Amino acid sequence: MALFGGVSFIAGMVFLSMGAWPVFGFFGLDVALVYIAFRANYRSARAHETVMLTHDALVIRRVDQRGRVDETTLNPYWARLSAKTDEEFGMLALRILGQGGETPLGDCLSPPERVELHKALSDALHRAKQAPAGTA
Secondary structure, three states, X not given: OHHHHHHHHHHHHHHHHOOOHHHHHHHHHHHHHHHHHHHHHHHHOOOEEEEEEOOOOEEEEEEOOOOOEEXXXXXXXXXXXXXXXXXXXXXXXXXXXXXXXXXXXOOOOOHHHHHHHHHHHHHHHHHHHHOOOOOO
């Protein structure tokens, strides 16, 4: 940001010295808007999900950008994956169905990453259902 601000300031001073004083203000506005965009991007990057699967429970813990936590616990025997796909764009949405509701999963992932998550979680759910009681 310091480099971008410095270059914009120097370019703005060049235009100011040529008599085009409004351009200097637009360079400052550009720097301010880029700064706001970076701050918003860093804030949204704090959001994350954690999926933990044991023989007894499937726990999905979602933390939003403000730090609020939403935790859903499902029985892995009843959990089913549901995927919404599109031929052109790939997997658009991934949901876990269970116990009368559905929980979104991987909303911040790209379509290829959702496919990987779907495969990994599907395999893990299958193994958890096959495991004898008392094992993870």
